[in-house]
Every structure is written in structure tokens, then in C-alpha cells.
Amino acid sequence: MDIGGFLALLESSKLATGIRDxxxxxxxxxxFHVLGLTVVFGTTVxxxxxxxxxxxxxxxxxxxxSDILRWTWAAFGWTATTGMLMFITNAxxxxxxxxxxxxxxxxxxxxxxxxxxxLT
Numbered sequence: 112m113d114i115g116g117f118l119a120l121l122e123s124s125k126l127a128t129g130i131r132d133x134x135x136x137x138x139x140x141x142x143f144h145v146l147g148l149t150v151v152f153g154t155t156v157x158x159x160x161x162x163x164x165x166x167x168x169x170x171x172x173x174x175x176x177s178d179i180l181r182w183t184w185a186a187f188g189w190t191a192t193t194g195m196l197m198f199i200t201n202a203x204x205x206x207x208x209x210x211x212x213x214x215x216x217x218x219x220x221x222x223x224x225x226x227x228x229x230l231t
Contacts, residue, residue: 118202127199137200140193146191154183 112120121127130136160166161175198205205211 114206115203118206121199121202125201130196131200131230137197140196144190144193144197146187147193150186151183151190152177154186158183171185 130140157166157179158176161168161170161172167175
């Protein structure tokens with residue numbers, strides 16, 4: 112099966128059809144997606160401000176990250192799930208969209224950055 116066939120299979124699934132045909136489901140999923148992104152970015156800002164010595168300077172960095180990063184990962188998982196649910200509703204269009212591909216490439220680079228940060 113080529114990529115076009117796989118994308119068509121995703122779009123024709125009962126889940127994708129149900130989301131796409133619902134008046135409220137896609138906007139609800141999109142709202143939760145934005146909420147998840149907000150938590151990811153907000154917790155990342157907190158960690159970055161701690162690294163810069165601007166916020167939470169009385170607490171050790173390891174304590175700040177252990178408290179915050181679990182929220183970051185949970186929100187990332189939530190955002191990835193809602194993103195996949197939105198993707199399957201129009202997979203062929205999203206897959207061929209330059210901005211979507213750029214977003215996915217930047218997301219992969221951000222993941223690599225976090226992986227390097229965690230391992231060093």
C-alpha cells in the first residue's frame with residue numbers, strides 16, 4: 112500500500128468520518144488541542160525561565176523539572192492524540208500541506224532537543 116492509499120484508509124475510517132461529519136466534535140477536539148499546546152508551551156517557559164535564573168531560583172533545577180516535565184509530557188501526549196484525531200479527518204490534504212510538514216519537522220527537532228537534554 113502506498114502513502115495515498117494509507118491516507119485514504121485513514122480518512123475513510125469510521126472514527127474520521129464521525130469526527131468530520133459532526134457539527135461539534137472537530138471544534139471540541141481542536142479546542143482541547145489548543146489547550147494542550149498551551150500547557151506544553153507554558154511549562155516549557157517555566158523550565159526555560161528557571162534555566163535563565165529568572166524564576167524559581169530558590170528551588171533546585173532538578174526539582175523544578177521533575178515537577179513540571181511530567182505535566183509537559185502529559186500535555187504533549189494529549190496534544191499528539193488530539194492532533195492525530197484532527198489529522199485523520201483530512202489526512203490527504205494535511206499530508207501534502209507545506210505548513211503541516213514544516214510543523215511536523217519542527218516538532219521532530221523539538222523532540223530531538225528534549226531527548227538530548229534528557230540524556231545529558
